[in-house]
Amino acid sequence: MSLYAESAALIAPARTVAVVGHIRPDADAIGSVCATVAALRQLGKEATGVIGQPHPFADNLLSIPGADEVVLAGELPDVDLIITVDCGALDRTGALAEEIGRRAETTLVIDHHSSNAGFGAVNLIVRDAESTTTILGRLFDELEVQIDKHIAHCLYAGLLTDTGGFRWGSAAMHTFAAQLMRTGIDIREISTDLLDSGSVHDLRMIGQALSRVEVHQAGEHRVAIIVADHALLSSASISAAEGLVDFVRSLDDTDLGVVFKESAPGLWHASLRSNTVDVSHIAVAMGGGGHIPAAGYTARGNAEEVVAALLNQVGR
Ligand code: AMP
Ligand code: MN
Ligand code: MN
16 A cells, blocks of 8 residues: 555544644645645544644744634644644654654654654655645545645645745646646735745844854855844744745855754754755754755754854764
């Protein structure tokens, strides 16, 4: 049986389902949650989307249909089946991790992170998929779910953003995008909502952050680093902070770009990007994970300490 058929077989008997995306969700996480909830409801099931964090996620993700219904919670409803989407590891489910770990035999993992070892009864992990929503598109065909405009919007959101606006991926991403576009979704509006909109206030924060960029030598690598501390980020939108890393992805004469974002004093999220170095490898060594070109991890300390720890790892 293919992994798709195995996943469909696990879904078939479930009457109630919780769909969990990763904490600090991006458009692939929320798009995957909302598409899956809509697909399961089309099949007559009761489905709820959940993110295991107490604080709200980025405002612009609310443009994805159904995102306003996604519950922020530390526990799951009593359900027959749990489906995690776009979660590269159990701990990416945040406050739900312990409960999902206990209920592994009723969990279906759907993901595309290269560092994902699998933590469910069935692990539909497709490492060369551009986005988790790409995997879902194929699974929905298996389940005979009709990809309507609502579902297509959700799936496109993940495809658009996880390919950096169709900058990388296989030819299949364009075939899939074409299939989704034929449902009548407004791709210009989706791109504006998810990639291009922002406030003047955010633009000023971005300007300050960019003026702090520094290039460090670490072993044979040259690393562009932006340190966005808590004071700088506290008044910025989440989407503006998450977008900073795109500016250091491929700077001249560097082979690695990193943004340190201090979400609470002393608590940092590091975002790593590269076109040539396997950053998932570095992120895993630092306790995180991700994909070969894009990965992340959490660090504690002051700015100098978290930067030094990373450079030490990169220089090995
Ligand atoms: P980010 O830099 O937060 O956009 O993350 C880049 C990629 O790495 C995304 O696919 C994330 O899901 C993944 N990632 C980020 N942080 C972590 C983490 N702490 N553990 C595992 N994967 C992560
Ligand atoms: Mn994601
Ligand atoms: Mn993804």
